[in-house]
Amino acid sequence: MLDLKRVSKTFNPGTVNEKVALQNVDLHLEEGDFATIVGSNGAGKSTLFNAIAGEFIADTGTITLAGQDITMMPDYRRSKVIGRMFQDPLKGTAPHMTIEENLALAFLRASHQTSPFSRISKADRALFAEKLSALGLGLEDRMKQPVGLLSGGQRQALTLLMATLVTPKLLLLDEHTAALDPATAEKVLDLTKKIVAEHHITCLMITHNMHDALTLGNRTLLMDHGRIVLDVGGEERTHMTVPELLDRFAQNVGHQLDNDRILLSKDA
Amino acid sequence: MFTVATVLNALELGFIYALVAMALFLSFRVLNIADMTTDGAFTLGCAVSATAAVAGHPFLGLPLAMLSGAVAGFVTAFLQTRLAVPSILAGIITNTGLYTVNLAVMGFSSNVPMLKTETIFTTAQALLGENSPYKLVVAALITVVVCALLILFLGTRLGLSIRATGDNPDMVRASSINTTFTITVGLCIANAMTSLSGAVLAQYQKSADINLGTGMVVIGLASLIIGETLFGRGGMWTKAVAAVAGSVIYRFIIAIALRANVPSECLKLISAVIVALAIAAPALQARAAFRRRRAHAEKEGATRA
Numbered sequence: 001m002l003d004l005k006r007v008s009k010t011f012n013p014g015t016v017n018e019k020v021a022l023q024n025v026d027l028h029l030e031e032g033d034f035a036t037i038v039g040s041n042g043a044g045k046s047t048l049f050n051a052i053a054g055e056f057i058a059d060t061g062t063i064t065l066a067g068q069d070i071t072m073m074p075d076y077r078r079s080k081v082i083g084r085m086f087q088d089p090l091k092g093t094a095p096h097m098t099i100e101e102n103l104a105l106a107f108l109r110a111s112h113q114t115s116p117f118s119r120i121s122k123a124d125r126a127l128f129a130e131k132l133s134a135l136g137l138g139l140e141d142r143m144k145q146p147v148g149l150l151s152g153g154q155r156q157a158l159t160l161l162m163a164t165l166v167t168p169k170l171l172l173l174d175e176h177t178a179a180l181d182p183a184t185a186e187k188v189l190d191l192t193k194k195i196v197a198e199h200h201i202t203c204l205m206i207t208h209n210m211h212d213a214l215t216l217g218n219r220t221l222l223m224d225h226g227r228i229v230l231d232v233g234g235e236e237r238t239h240m241t242v243p244e245l246l247d248r249f250a251q252n253v254g255h256q257l258d259n260d261r262i263l264l265s266k267d268a
Numbered sequence: 269m270f271t272v273a274t275v276l277n278a279l280e281l282g283f284i285y286a287l288v289a290m291a292l293f294l295s296f297r298v299l300n301i302a303d304m305t306t307d308g309a310f311t312l313g314c315a316v317s318a319t320a321a322v323a324g325h326p327f328l329g330l331p332l333a334m335l336s337g338a339v340a341g342f343v344t345a346f347l348q349t350r351l352a353v354p355s356i357l358a359g360i361i362t363n364t365g366l367y368t369v370n371l372a373v374m375g376f377s378s379n380v381p382m383l384k385t386e387t388i389f390t391t392a393q394a395l396l397g398e399n400s401p402y403k404l405v406v407a408a409l410i411t412v413v414v415c416a417l418l419i420l421f422l423g424t425r426l427g428l429s430i431r432a433t434g435d436n437p438d439m440v441r442a443s444s445i446n447t448t449f450t451i452t453v454g455l456c457i458a459n460a461m462t463s464l465s466g467a468v469l470a471q472y473q474k475s476a477d478i479n480l481g482t483g484m485v486v487i488g489l490a491s492l493i494i495g496e497t498l499f500g501r502g503g504m505w506t507k508a509v510a511a512v513a514g515s516v517i518y519r520f521i522i523a524i525a526l527r528a529n530v531p532s533e534c535l536k537l538i539s540a541v542i543v544a545l546a547i548a549a550p551a552l553q554a555r556a557a558f559r560r561r562r563a564h565a566e567k568e569g570a571t572r573a
Contacts (some may be wrong), residue, residue: 116426
């Protein structure tokens, strides 16, 4: 489904601020893979997402998604098939527009939406209401309200719905629950699991929660200094504990996983 | 204090200039771009419309003015989206260049007199009769139709994309919308409306002048802010009505100023003061509230001690 071949990116090359963000990253995801990504601060996790989403064009290497080479494709065209969520709930929605208008924008990705002058139809509204009610937050009764009135958790749930309204080929989740309170975070995470499973979406998720990293999805990737240093899945991952994962990390890179936000406990 | 003629006059001008207020609503508010092309685009509309009317095509002058305004908007958009010129500077550059273009359109003369020229207003006069408020009918009709079309457009998929571009660019790119395209379309429409306003004004007052557009961005903003302050809360339709109402009220303020024998040379200064005060109002209110709060706290402290 997703193939990265020797993808590298250096920021500010040739200056004192030079930063090698990605070093020859190779990554292959099968269709339906759900991989979590853990790593130190500045390991290149978000940069990897930016490379895949097209926020910048990689210095070297190729990126293929569903058989199509997207290496040189601009970000707005990639987002037709890539859904993305950020940590900041304010990033994913337009605050002064209504819930229904936000969903209509997300729905633009649907290929049958051809005329730019068409308006939100009754059928669209019915679809939006149905999808909103599946979130279980009562948002289907507030479709004419501006999104700015929603709480962070509600906005993030709406963003999740927008990212998956038209089933994406790839979903990128960049710590999308990290800014929410624990109860809301769990709710959004449950919704994520449900929607991803329902539509069999290929998914990459950055997390700081080591427990989530091992239990969610079917693969765990560890990143360090712009490289993927560990990739566990299958049987091995099922039996792995958090301390074992940290040990493997230390063996592979020669230092401890160092991240001031990492969450080791199960309940956090 | 007002004669019927001054009221009519203020209403007519209010409706004509309301197109500028709506254009700025689109660029400054919806797209969140301070579009400084406005002054030049307004004069461009005047020049194109006057030249076309003198050549015997007053009606053709309006779409031509809109088209030329859209081209001006396109240049500004191109500078900022493709060539990474900061948006305010992009508008100023286009505006500066337009000065020469506008002179050229008027045959390298700084004004076009059209005293005996057929205009859309003389046609309306012939149709509706000498004593009817034909000027108001024409001005109001054009403004209401254009504003309604704009609001309807902002409800379409492309319109929603343009609104989102100003509201949250991060989210827009993630929704597969090309912001270069939405900004370009938005600025083209805004400047087409500004030019249309100039085009109608030139035919209304039967002359075009190279300086007609000077300070137009401030006048348009003054109208927009007056409207927003008085009626601006609500949906898109309310906001459109507010912009038009703001423009009419602004013209009444000017009429009062003229009535009070303020020399017409001072009107730009009055506009500037209105805009500065209107924009500063929330900050002034907050400061006053803070002073009251502090005075109250000091008094309480004094009684406790």
